[in-house]
Amino acid sequence: MSKLxxxxxxxxxxxxxxxxxxxxxxxxxxxxxxxxxxxxxxxxLMEARDVRxxxxxGAVLVPVLKGVNATAGxxxxxxxxxxxxxxKSTLLHLLATLDAPDGGEIHFEDRRIDxxxxxxxxxxxxxxxxxxxxFYHLLPELTTLENTILPAMIGCSVTQFxxxxxxxxxxxxxxxxxxxxxxxxxxxxxxxxxGEMQRVAIARALLNEPKILLADEPTGNLDRQTGVQIMDxxxxxxxxxxxxxxxxxxxxAIAKEADRVVQLVEGRVSHA
Amino acid sequence: MYKLLLxxxxxxxxxxxxxxxxxxxxxxxxxxxxxxxxxxxxxxMHKRLHGILSDIVVxxxxxxxxxxxxxxxxxxxxxxxxxxxxxxxxxHIPAMLSFKVRGQWMTKQVNLIGIDEKSYANxxxxxxxxxxxxxxxxxxxxxxxxxYDPRLREAxxxxxxxxxxxxxxxxxxxxxxxxxxxxxxxxxxxATATTDEDSGDDLPFNFEIGQDPFLEADEENDARTxxxxxxxxxxxxxGIATSNIRHRASDGEIVDLFLCKPGDDVxxxxxxxxxxxxxxxxxxxxxxxxESKMSEYDSTFAFIPIGQLQYLRxxxxxxTGAGAVSSIQIKLKEGADLNAARDSLRERFPAEVxxxxxxxxxxxxxxxxxxxxxxxxxxxxxxxxxxAVAGFGILATFFMIVVEKTRDIGILKSLGxxxxxxxxxxxxxxxxxxxxxxxxxxxxxxxxxxxxNRVADVLETITGREVFDPTIYYFQxxxxxxxxxxxxxxxxxxxxxxxxxxVLPALRAARMHPVEALRYE
Ligand SMILES: Nc1ncnc2c1ncn2[C@@H]1O[C@H](COP(=O)(O)OP(=O)(O)O)[C@@H](O)[C@H]1O
Ligand SMILES: [Mg+2]
Numbered sequence: 012m013s014k015l016x017x018x019x020x021x022x023x024x025x026x027x028x029x030x031x032x033x034x035x036x037x038x039x040x041x042x043x044x045x046x047x048x049x050x051x052x053x054x055x056l057m058e059a060r061d062v063r064x065x066x067x068x069g070a071v072l073v074p075v076l077k078g079v080n081a082t083a084g085x086x087x088x089x090x091x092x093x094x095x096x097x098x099k100s101t102l103l104h105l106l107a108t109l110d111a112p113d114g115g116e117i118h119f120e121d122r123r124i125d126x127x128x129x130x131x132x133x134x135x136x137x138x139x140x141x142x143x144x145x146f147y148h149l150l151p152e153l154t155t156l157e158n159t160i161l162p163a164m165i166g167c168s169v170t171q172f173x174x175x176x177x178x179x180x181x182x183x184x185x186x187x188x189x190x191x192x193x194x195x196x197x198x199x200x201x202x203x204x205x206g207e208m209q210r211v212a213i214a215r216a217l218l219n220e221p222k223i224l225l226a227d228e229p230t231g232n233l234d235r236q237t238g239v240q241i242m243d244x245x246x247x248x249x250x251x252x253x254x255x256x257x258x259x260x261x262x263x264a265i266a267k268e269a270d271r272v273v274q275l276v277e278g279r280v281s282h283a
Numbered sequence: 284m285y286k287l288l289l290x291x292x293x294x295x296x297x298x299x300x301x302x303x304x305x306x307x308x309x310x311x312x313x314x315x316x317x318x319x320x321x322x323x324x325x326x327x328m329h330k331r332l333h334g335i336l337s338d339i340v341v342x343x344x345x346x347x348x349x350x351x352x353x354x355x356x357x358x359x360x361x362x363x364x365x366x367x368x369x370x371x372x373x374x375h376i377p378a379m380l381s382f383k384v385r386g387q388w389m390t391k392q393v394n395l396i397g398i399d400e401k402s403y404a405n406x407x408x409x410x411x412x413x414x415x416x417x418x419x420x421x422x423x424x425x426x427x428x429x430x431y432d433p434r435l436r437e438a439x440x441x442x443x444x445x446x447x448x449x450x451x452x453x454x455x456x457x458x459x460x461x462x463x464x465x466x467x468x469x470x471x472x473x474a475t476a477t478t479d480e481d482s483g484d485d486l487p488f489n490f491e492i493g494q495d496p497f498l499e500a501d502e503e504n505d506a507r508t509x510x511x512x513x514x515x516x517x518x519x520x521x522g523i524a525t526s527n528i529r530h531r532a533s534d535g536e537i538v539d540l541f542l543c544k545p546g547d548d549v550x551x552x553x554x555x556x557x558x559x560x561x562x563x564x565x566x567x568x569x570x571x572x573x574e575s576k577m578s579e580y581d582s583t584f585a586f587i588p589i590g591q592l593q594y595l596r597x598x599x600x601x602x603t604g605a606g607a608v609s610s611i612q613i614k615l616k617e618g619a620d621l622n623a624a625r626d627s628l629r630e631r632f633p634a635e636v637x638x639x640x641x642x643x644x645x646x647x648x649x650x651x652x653x654x655x656x657x658x659x660x661x662x663x664x665x666x667x668x669x670x671a672v673a674g675f676g677i678l679a680t681f682f683m684i685v686v687e688k689t690r691d692i693g694i695l696k697s698l699g700x701x702x703x704x705x706x707x708x709x710x711x712x713x714x715x716x717x718x719x720x721x722x723x724x725x726x727x728x729x730x731x732x733x734x735x736n737r738v739a740d741v742l743e744t745i746t747g748r749e750v751f752d753p754t755i756y757y758f759q760x761x762x763x764x765x766x767x768x769x770x771x772x773x774x775x776x777x778x779x780x781x782x783x784x785x786v787l788p789a790l791r792a793a794r795m796h797p798v799e800a801l802r803y804e
Contacts, residue, residue, distance in 0.1 A: 104797075104798045104801075107697065109696070109697055109797045109798050109801070110796070110797070110798045129701070129702065130701055133696070133699045133700065133701045134699060135699075136697065136698070136699040137698060137699025137700075138699070142697050142698070144697075144801070148690065148693075148694045148697070148801065149694075150289070150691050150694060150695075151691075152289065152292035152293065152296055153288070153289075153292065157288065161285055161698060162698045162699065164285035164288065165285050165695065165698050165699050165700045165704065166699065169287065215698075
C-alpha cells in the first residue's frame, strides 16, 4: 500500500506541468469537409484526466499509466501510439470503462464515467461506445450477421428485440454491406479471414450508432494491405459519419492516417 | 435476447455438457421406472388387500366372539348411517386342513373363516376371486357339475364320481387280494379295509347334527350311509395355494399342480369355543378355489358357511339360538371417509368398555403397507442421491465451459452485457440442459415403463434368468402405474439440481473481470 502512495505522489509531482494539454493536436490531413475551422475550440467528447493505473506483480506494484491526460474532440480521429507494453490497451480499456483507473478521471460528454455504477457503465458501453480489438473478439458460435446484431440483443429485452428485429436486421445488413461482407452473412468467424473478421467487428461496434469508436490495434493482426483497407474503412467512417475514433496502435505508419497522434511514453502522454 | 441465442448455440455446440447430463437422464428414467413399478405393486396390493378385507372390521377379542351380533349390527347401522353399504358377520379361527394325496394325509395350517354366503360378497370383492363363474355371481357352497377354471381341467361332480368310483374299485381289488393272500386273518383284513374305506367319507368325531341349513343332504345320513357318489359334505372354498404346487416347466410355462380339486373331500380341525378349547374335526367337500393372487391369503384362507362353523364350535346359544361371531365386516360407500367412520365407531364402542376392536383395512394391513411405502421412500432417496451426484458432474463440466468461454464472456461484457445477463446465460444453459436431460429421461422412463413386460421378456431370453417370477407374487405381469405428479416431481427435482449445479459456474462467469477475461488466452 505504502508503495502505491509513493508511486502516486511521485507521478503527480512530475505530471504537474503537462496538465493543461491543448485540446487539439496538429492535423495531419487538411480536410476540406471538416466544417469547424482550425482555430475554433472544438467541443471535446472524451477526456482522460490524470489517469493512473498500476498492476500488482506479486508484492510489487508496477505502474503502467502514471497520469495520462488526453482529449478526443467530437468527430476527431485520434491515434495513440506507443511501443508494446507501454499501456495503450490499458488506457483504452479505461476509456471504455472496462476497468477502473487507480486515480484520475475519465469524462465523456460532460460527465464523469469512471465512477458510475457498473450497470450504468454497461449501458453506456452498449449504447454510446463501440469497441474494436486486435483479435477481433467475435463469438465463435454466432454467424456474421448474429455477431453484428449482438450489441442490439444485449441492449434490448426479448420483447423489445422482437419488435425491432426487422429494423435491426436491416441495419446490420446495411452495415455489413458497407464493410463489404454481404456475401458472408451465414459464416462463422472460423470461416472468415482476419480482415473479414475485423470488418465484422467494426460493423458490430457501429450497430448501436455509438458516438465514439475505441479501437485497440485494429490492424495489429493483419497484413499490410488488409491493414490499409481497415484504415480506409475507419477513415471513411470518421469522414462520412462524423464518428469520433480513438485508435491505439504501435505502428506509426498506421497512426499517420489519423487526424492527430498522441504518444504514450513511460506511462505519460508526450506529443508527437 | 442474446442469452437465449447463446444458450441455444452452446447447447448445440457443446456435446460434452450433454454427456454430463446423461447421468441425470438415467437417474430420472430410473426413478420414473422404479416409482411406477412400486406404485403398480402398491396399487395391486391395495386392491387385493382391500378386495379381501372389507372397509371396516369390528373384531372381538376373544375366541368366543361377539355374543349378540344382531344388536351390535343395529347399533353400527345407527352410528354409520348413510355411508353404510353392507355388513356381514364372520367367524375366524385358526385351523388345520388335511387332505389325502395318494394315500397319504397332507396337513396345512389355514385360517378358517365362516362366512355368510349371501352377504359376504357384498362387503368385499371376495366373489371376484372365485374360480367358478356361477360362484362369482352368487356364492354357493354346493359343488357344481363342471365349468371350473380350465387350469383345473376336471373338477366338480363328474370328477368326484370318477374319483370315488376309482377308489372303490381299488379298495375292492385290495380286499380281494388280501383275502386271497391271508386267508387265516380274514377278520383283521376286513377291519382294516373298512377303515380305509372310511377315510374319505367318515366323520370320525361325529356329532348329533342339529338344525343345520347347510347339511340337508348329510343330515339324515349317518357316516355309514353317506354316499360320496351322489352326496357332498358341507362345501369349503379353499385358497388356491393351500393345496397346489406351482412351478415352472422347462419351457417356462407356469404349471399348477392341484393336490386337491373341487370335488375332493378334506378334513378340517379347529378349536371349539369353550375354555379350554378342544379340537374338533369335520369333513368338507371342496366346492371352489379362491385366487386373490396375494400369496399370503391364497395359501392360508379357507371359507365355510358361518352357520356350520358356529354350530361345530358350539357358538350357538342354546337358549336364543343366536350364533356368536368373531367379527363384523362393514362396507361403506365409495369415497366415504374410512378413518372418520372408524373413529366414530371407536367412540361409540370404546375399547375400555367393549371387548371389540375397530379397524379399517388399512390399519389391519398397516405394517405391510408401511413396509412397501418405506421401500419406495428409500429407493427414491437413493436414486435422488444418484441424480445429486450427477449434479456434481454438471458442476465440473460447467466450470470447464465457463473457463473455456472466458474470452467470450469478456467480449459480451465489453459490448455492454451486464454481469446478470452473463450469469443468466449460464443459468439458462443449466436449465435447458436440465430440461433436455430430464425430458429425455422422462421419455425413456415412460417408454420403459410402458414396455416393461416386453423388456423383461427380452432380458429373460438374453440372460436366461427369470427377471420377474410370477410364482412369487401371483402376478402374471409386472404391474405399473404412472402417476403424473410423481413424474412431475422427479423432472422438477432433476431440473432444480441441474440449475443448482450451474449456479456456481454462472456466478463465476458473472464475476469475471472484463479486461482479464479479454486478455485470457
Ligand atoms: N492484468 C495484468 N496484470 C499485470 N500486469 C499487466 C496486466 N495487464 C497488463 N499488464 C502490464 O501492463 C503493461 C501494459 O500493458 P498493455 O496495456 O497491454 O500494453 P500495450 O497494449 O501497450 O502493449 C504491460 O507491461 C503488461 O505486462
Ligand atoms: Mg495492447
